[in-house]
Amino acid sequence: MQKIRQIERIVTPIEFHPNQFFDENRQNIDEVAARYLKKVVGNVHHLIPVDIIADGNCLYDSIIMLMNNPEVTPKELRVRTVVELLSNEAHYNNMYSSIIGPLNLAIQGICKNYTFSELYEIVALCNVLKCNIRSIYPNLDFREYMAIFNNIFKPTPPLIANGEITIFWCHTLDEVDARAVNNGTWSPNHFVPLLSFLINHKPDDSYIPTTMTLTPEKKTFKNNVPTQIRIPEFPSSPNRRLRTEINPENELAQLIASKETQKEQDNTKTQRQSRLEKKREWARSNRSNETNEQRQKRLEKQKNRNKVNRLIETEEQRQSRLKNVRERTQSIRRNETEEQRQSRLQNDRERTQSIRRNETEEQRQSRLRNVRERTQSIRRNETFFLTFIFIVLINKVDSSKYKR
Incomplete structure (x- = not known):
């Protein structure tokens, strides 16, 4: 712990003044995340999800894109986050261990580069960046912790936030494909930042308000006598208007639609299959490198998610x-x-x-009763089938006799 304190004193604090607006010249829209954004409950549909590389460092890459500082790397942000978590371990354990598990287990994954981030890292980054982080989680497969994940996290006092950013939990695949590779359930595996649409408020210089319309005049000289020449008036064009009259949501929708169309034209079925295969290989690689403890923890979380999902699913689902x-x-x-x-x-x-060795007497009796009922049902069906065949054969014999 003393060494960590020394590292803290050496490391220079990050000056974080985040970008708030989407720049279509430098940034691209994540169309998959845009579709997930429609499933969010809240006033965020006017925001734009920015395309971020999906390599496991997506949370840190999102921060770097917002700060626009090429000197800061994802690895540096990850190290700063680990230092923050270990420096205030008791605080984070008290606040979040009941939700996402003990911090000492989470740290093992956080220390590995290209490992997908969790809530611990988001709340720690609030202190690292001295910034509020608004966490947005899509309304898919209701879970007990969704209300916590949809929240605004703030730096720990006495730190004061110097701004706010919005981070969106999503997936690199569409919902159908994401469920297909995860046994029918949906879980996020990607982060992207959400930015506002920048509107140019600069008015057209040629625009003249109707309340101040004047007849332009021009002075000239004829025979050394100054005279006034009237220039005819023309009504102001209806297209002359301020850019602020444009609906930003319409522009955003048009921008997303145009980019979606372009991407659909560029992407072929082969490219999609290749992308899915890469995602599967990445998932298999992560699972092959996990420890037995991490595997058991992942499976336990998966079981709990499956139980909750099955409790709330409709009969059709x-x-x-x-x-x-x-x-x-x-x-x-x-x-x-x-x-x-x-x-x-x-x-x-x-x-x-193994199940039969561990079952109680009541469970055993219930199992045997189910077996008997199933056997009786099968035999009833067999009897019906044999009777049906017998009747058909008799009818055929009678029919042949009648023809003779």
């Missing part, structure tokens, strides 16, 4: 989810080798045996 699970299972089984099939069956048997 439930049927759709079960249908997707069946189709995915059938596809996997069609493509599996004989060795994979035997391994799957062996795992199923072991899992079944």
Whole structure:
């Protein structure tokens, strides 16, 4: 801890004066994030999501884009964030450990470059940058912590904020594709900043208010006698108006629509499949490098999310989810080798045996009752089917006799 204090004294504080407006000459719109932004509840639909590289450092890249300082790197911001979290470990644990888990476990991931960020880093960056951070989370798959993630986080007193930025939790894939690679659930894997649309308020110099319309005059000399020559008046063009009369939301919508059209023309199906494959490889790479503790923590979070989602899903959503699970299972089984099939069956048997060893007497009786009911149902169907075949055969025999 003493070494961390020494590092704090050495490191020069960052002067952060964030950009607030979107510049279409230097920045691009993230069309995928723009579609997610429509699912947000709140007055943010006039803001523009800026395209940020999706390499795991997207939160820090968003900050750098807002500060427009080429000397600051994502790695430096990550180090400053870790120093801040460790310096005030007790504060962050007391405030957020019940929501996103113990800080000491989160630090292990935060220290790794190109690792996706979480809420700990957002609240720590408020102190690093001395800036309010407005966190926006899309209204997808209701979770108990969404109200916390949709919040404005401020520096810890006595620090005073020198501005405010808006960060949006989103995904690099559309909602359908994002669910497909995550077992039907949606979780964010990307951050982008939200900026306001810059409107040019400079008026047209040739515009003259109607209340001050004057007849222009020109002086000339004829035979050394000054005379007045009248120049005819023309009504002001209806196109002469201030730029402030333009609706910024309409311009934003037109800008997004034009960029979406251009991107749809450029992107082919092959490029999309390649992009999806890269995302899957990136996810597999992250999972292959995680420790057993991190894996257990991730799986536990996934289980909790699945439980919450299933509790609030409608019957239609439930049927759709079960249908997707069946189709995915059938596809996997069609493509599996004989060795994979035997391994799957062996795992199923072991899992079944383990469940039966640990079940209570009540659970055992319930299971046996379900088996009996299922068996009876199958046999009833078999009896009906055999009876039907028997009747059809008798009718055929009678028909043949009648023809003779």
